[in-house]
Amino acid sequence: MTIGISRFRITAVGLTIFTLACAVCWAFPLYWLAVTTLKHEYDTVKPGLNLIPSDPTLDSYIFVIEHTKIAYWYVNSFVTATTITVLAIVISATCAYAISQLKFPGRKLLWGLVLASFMVPLTSLIITHFILMNDFGLINHWGGIILPQLITPVTVIVYKQFFDGIPKEYREAAVIDGAGEFQLFYRVYMPMTWGVTTALAIITFIGAWDAFLWPFLAQTSDEMMTVTVGITQVHEAFGVQYARNLAVAVMAAAPVVVAYLVFQRRVTDAIAISVGIKG
Amino acid sequence: MVFVAPFVIAYLVLFIYPTIKLIILSLTDGPLIGSGKWVGLHNYIRLASDHLFKQSVTQTVYFVVLTVVPNTAIALGIALMVLRLKGWLQSAVLACFFLPYILPVTVVTQTWLWVLDKEFGIAQYLIAAVVGSRVPVFHEADWVMPMIAWVTIWWTNGFNVLLFIAGLRNVPQDYYDSAALDGASRWNQFRHITWPLIWPVTALVLTIQLILQFKIFDQVYLLSGGGPFNKSQVILLQVYVQSFALNHGGYGAAMSMFLFAMIVVFSILQFQVLRVRVPR
Numbered sequence: 019m020t021i022g023i024s025r026f027r028i029t030a031v032g033l034t035i036f037t038l039a040c041a042v043c044w045a046f047p048l049y050w051l052a053v054t055t056l057k058h059e060y061d062t063v064k065p066g067l068n069l070i071p072s073d074p075t076l077d078s079y080i081f082v083i084e085h086t087k088i089a090y091w092y093v094n095s096f097v098t099a100t101t102i103t104v105l106a107i108v109i110s111a112t113c114a115y116a117i118s119q120l121k122f123p124g125r126k127l128l129w130g131l132v133l134a135s136f137m138v139p140l141t142s143l144i145i146t147h148f149i150l151m152n153d154f155g156l157i158n159h160w161g162g163i164i165l166p167q168l169i170t171p172v173t174v175i176v177y178k179q180f181f182d183g184i185p186k187e188y189r190e191a192a193v194i195d196g197a198g199e200f201q202l203f204y205r206v207y208m209p210m211t212w213g214v215t216t217a218l219a220i221i222t223f224i225g226a227w228d229a230f231l232w233p234f235l236a237q238t239s240d241e242m243m244t245v246t247v248g249i250t251q252v253h254e255a256f257g258v259q260y261a262r263n264l265a266v267a268v269m270a271a272a273p274v275v276v277a278y279l280v281f282q283r284r285v286t287d288a289i290a291i292s293v294g295i296k297g
Numbered sequence: 298m299v300f301v302a303p304f305v306i307a308y309l310v311l312f313i314y315p316t317i318k319l320i321i322l323s324l325t326d327g328p329l330i331g332s333g334k335w336v337g338l339h340n341y342i343r344l345a346s347d348h349l350f351k352q353s354v355t356q357t358v359y360f361v362v363l364t365v366v367p368n369t370a371i372a373l374g375i376a377l378m379v380l381r382l383k384g385w386l387q388s389a390v391l392a393c394f395f396l397p398y399i400l401p402v403t404v405v406t407q408t409w410l411w412v413l414d415k416e417f418g419i420a421q422y423l424i425a426a427v428v429g430s431r432v433p434v435f436h437e438a439d440w441v442m443p444m445i446a447w448v449t450i451w452w453t454n455g456f457n458v459l460l461f462i463a464g465l466r467n468v469p470q471d472y473y474d475s476a477a478l479d480g481a482s483r484w485n486q487f488r489h490i491t492w493p494l495i496w497p498v499t500a501l502v503l504t505i506q507l508i509l510q511f512k513i514f515d516q517v518y519l520l521s522g523g524g525p526f527n528k529s530q531v532i533l534l535q536v537y538v539q540s541f542a543l544n545h546g547g548y549g550a551a552m553s554m555f556l557f558a559m560i561v562v563f564s565i566l567q568f569q570v571l572r573v574r575v576p577r
Contacts, residue, residue, distance in 0.1 A: 030381075033378070033381060034381070034382065036378075037378040037379070037381070037382065037390060038390065040375070040378065041389075041390040041393035041394060042393070044393050044394055044397075044451070045393040045394075045396065047397075047408050047409065047412050047451070048396060048397070048408070050408075050411070050412060050419060051404075051407075051408045051411070054411065062417065063416070063417045067419065067422070108303070109303045109304045109307055110304065112299075112300040112301070112303060112304065113300065113301050113303070113304035113305075115300055116300035116301045117301075120300065122298065122301070128301065128305070131308070135308070135312055136564070137560070137561055137564030137565065137567075137568065138312075138316070138557065138560070138561065138564075139508070139512055139556065139557065139560040141512050141514070141533060141556075142319070142536075142553045142554070142556045142557040142560065143312075143315045143316065143319060143553070144536070144537075144540075144553070145319060145322065145329070145536070145540045145546060145549055145550050145553055146314075146315035146316070146318040146319045146322065146550075147311070147315055148329065148541075149318065149322075149329065149330060149546075150310075150311075150314070150315055150318070152330055165307075165311055166311055168307050168311060169307065169308065169311050169312050174304070199300070203300070224399055227401065228399070228400070228401040228402065230401065230402045230403060230515045231514055231515060231533075235541065245401070246401040246402070246403050246404075247403070249401075249403040249404065249407060250403055250519065260411055260414075260417065263407060263411075264407060264408070264411060266407075267403070267404045267407040267408065268404075270401055270403065270404055271400050271401060271404045274399050274400065274401070275396070275399065275400070277399075278395075278396070278399045279392075282388070282392070285399070286395075286459055289456060289459050289460070290459065290460070290463045293460060293501065293505070
């Protein structure tokens with residue numbers, strides 16, 4: 019019996035060590051990314067495994083800040099990602115509220131369309147989105163990045179399910195107190211969704227920040243790019259300058275990494291909710 | 298009415314209209330911007346004899362094969378390993394596996410271009426040790442798709458791990474306790490308890506992956522540009538090249554419609570899978 023237990027313990031410890039080793043290997047490229055940016059350019063190409071920089075420096079960051087349009091890219095990314103988040107949440111929440119709580123002609127049809135659009139890949143619409151944004155004169159404008167990213171059926175679906183689950187008594191009580199639909203929505207329903215809303219907002223923001231294909235197509239001038247797209251420009255402009263290239267990448271990743279580390283639970287909850295496992 | 302107006306307007310302008318416009322465009326020989334002649338189904342007929350397009354379909358399917366099942370299997374393995382741990386150690390290990398998922402794709406590709414760089418990449422020591430020499434992985438016909446698939450798995454795995462962890466937490470501990478009492482081995486516990494109970498999650502992950510990986514573009518464009526010798530040519534890259542680089546809007550639209558149709562089919566499949574899940 020004791021032998022059985024100790025053998026079990028050894029396997030358990032072995033498995034834990036194996037798990038930790040896997041985790042370290044998995045995260046290693048990120049460490050390597052970060053550590054390379056702290057080296058001098060000539061150190062990055064030295065042979066051998068230089069796991070810790072012998073003479074750490076912030077030169078590559080300073081160079082990047084001085085020689086690229088990264089300040090513009092940050093502003094573009096922040097403005098577009100924030101606008102997409104706010105608008106997508108407002109549009110989806112109001113629509114979901116109406117579908118869930120109000121009676122109006124075409125309600126069923128609208129819900130059917132939302133569910134159907136869940137299945138349609140927006141990436142297959144890049145051509146016509148481009149034509150449309152061009153007609154609007156929004157290529158190389160923030161609006162051009164923002165508009166096509168506002169269609170988020172998943173957000174509508176999550177809100178609708180949430181509103182469906184709120185007991186009717188709340189509504190009845192508020193109506194007796196003389197609340198109109200807008201008050202009901204803002205004062206009664208929305209405050210209850212706080213957890214869902216922050217979770218959805220964080221993943222919408224991260225998604226918009228990370229978006230590549232559409233912002234890449236919609237912006238052709240250096241100054242209008244988002245950070246995510248801008249990184250690729252640096253590569254072309256600097257040639258083989260590893261520390262500098264990667265410093266831009268670290269700066270592009272920093273906001274979403276910070277957002278994730280601060281709101282870890284919310285991010286993981288949001289993913290589970292939007293796929294419907296917990297919701 | 299005021300409540301639905303913003304969504305309905307956005308939906309009509311940014312979704313319904315572009316979809317109809319795409320269908321119409323695919324039936325013309327128009328450029329990206331401007332109008333063209335009506336050519337009926339000519340573009341679709343042309344697709345059937347376009348070698349590069351066929352190559353892109355084949356390579357997309359190859360990429361899907363390389364990513365969907367391995368990504369799901371690795372995610373399940375990681376989820377099982379992570380769940381054994383407790384407290385801060387669990388959070389830290391989970392963060393290691395999850396962090397890549399939230400990064401912009403360009404950060405991911407820059408990182409791997411550096412790690413796998415032929416001259417100075419740190420992974421080349423490993424590659425040289427295994428195959429005998431350094432390999433410019435994104436310029437070698439046999440390496441390019443598997444390596445893009447690997448980078449994709451590394452990037453997207455965290456999402457699947459989370460879904461599996463959520464699913465595994467729903468399996469009641471009692472089942473394992475009584476199975477252990479009956480002397481069931483770890484493997485048998487997994488086969489007869491875990492696997493059947495999390496099958497709905499597995500099916501969900503598989504279908505999500507299928508849809509996601511079919512739309513591969515970013516990683517290919519950023520890592521290999523479709524080369525070498527079109528060995529990493531994929532459907533969406535062809536759409537991009539035809540409509541944006543060559544200005545063949547109509548033909549590109551027909552390719553887009555093909556992608557559109559494929560994904561709708563997969564999505565209906567996913568919808569069925571989800572519906573099966575609901576009664577549980």
